Amino acid sequence: MNQMNGPASPLAPSSAGGAASTFRLGVVQTAAPVLGGGLVGTVLTYVLVAATGGRMAAGELWTWVSAAMLASVVVLVLSPHYRVELSDNFLILRGGRRRDIAWRDIIGIEVRKTAGVRTVVVHVSDGRRIPLRAPMSLLDRRFDDKAQVLVDWWTARRGSPDRV
Known part of the structure; x- marks a missing residue:
């Protein structure tokens, strides 16, 4: 089976008659949207806290951000x-x-x-x-x-x- 996400060699010019191919997303392709969403969520949390004048301790905010990042990693690991x-x-x-x-x-x-x-x-x-x-x-x-x-x-x- 031809693994198609390796970084090294180009695809064979005529793969239509060759061995069966498999396409998978790379780890970075899977992680980028989830981590980007975590980053946007973090920024929105900071903006929300600042806009509402709420008082949230740095440790408390860090706990929320850490939980969001951990959830992102769990989604990546457990997704099919x-x-x-x-x-x-x-x-x-x-x-x-x-x-x-x-x-x-x-x-x-x-x-x-x-x-x-x-x-x-x-x-x-x-x-x-x-x-x-x-x-x-x-x-x-x-x-x-x-x-x-x-x-x-x-x-x-x-x-x-x-x-x-």
């Missing part, structure tokens, strides 16, 4: 380990549960940009649009290569009548 796997017959989404999408049921793959972060969205024949959590462009210089691997796999497998 989401990944996207490519097999010959299916695009497999794993996280809290497993979801298999047959390549023949996928009618389109697009890259969508939201709040400056690009993600892959899979369009399915029943009208659903399924955003993939991995790969994502946040802190990943190889996002375009990974998105192209997904498109290559879909292109190579979508129309074969002998595939299940």
Whole structure:
């Protein structure tokens, strides 16, 4: 299985016919939004205390901030380990549960940009649009290569009548 979040080598030029690939978010990609939220929460707490003229001791404030940061770390550790796997017959989404999408049921793959972060969205024949959590462009210089691997796999497998 090809681990696609390593920093060293580029993706193979034609991964569509190669070994199955797996896309996962890196630790920093997972932690950045949570830590950013913790930072924003901390700033808002300081602003709220200052705006209300409340008297909160530094130790008390530190306890609240520490609890928020600890909660952020716990969320990271306990969250399901989401990944996207490519097999010959299916695009497999794993996280809290497993979801298999047959390549023949996928009618389109697009890259969508939201709040400056690009993600892959899979369009399915029943009208659903399924955003993939991995790969994502946040802190990943190889996002375009990974998105192209997904498109290559879909292109190579979508129309074969002998595939299940």
